[in-house]
Amino acid sequence: MSADPISSDDTTRCWCCGNTVDPDRMVRLGRHPEARLCLQCAHFAHQQALRIEDREKRGPTVFARDTLRNLRGEVMRRGLHQNKFIGGWLRRLGKHLP
Numbered sequence: 001m002s003a004d005p006i007s008s009d010d011t012t013r014c015w016c017c018g019n020t021v022d023p024d025r026m027v028r029l030g031r032h033p034e035a036r037l038c039l040q041c042a043h044f045a046h047q048q049a050l051r052i053e054d055r056e057k058r059g060p061t062v063f064a065r066d067t068l069r070n071l072r073g074e075v076m077r078r079g080l081h082q083n084k085f086i087g088g089w090l091r092r093l094g095k096h097l098p
C-alpha cells in the first residue's frame with residue numbers, strides 16, 4: 001500500500017482533458033504536485049500564457065507573428081495540414097512557427 005493519498009487512477013489522469021497518461025510524461029504544477037497535465041495540455045497552457053503576455057505587446061515582429069498564427073489557423077480550418085500532397089510539409093513547417 002502506498003503512502004501517497006492520491007489514488008493511482010488520479011496520478012495518471014490529466015487535470016485538463018481527463019485522459020489517462022503515463023505519469024512520467026506529465027507536467028506537475030509547482031506547489032500543487034497533485035495537479036498534473038498531459039504534455040498536450042501543458043503545451044496548450046503554454047501557448048495560452050504566451051497569448052496573454054502578448055496582448056500588450058506591439059511592433060513589427062508581433063504583427064508578423066500574429067499574421068503567421070492567423071495563416072496557420074486558416075490552414076488548420078481548411079484541413080490543408082491533412083492534404084496528402086502538402087500536408088506533411090505544412091505540419092513540419094508548423095512545428096517551427098511561433
Ligand SMILES: [Zn+2]
Pocket residue numbers: 014015016017018019037038039040041042
Ligand atoms: Zn490533458
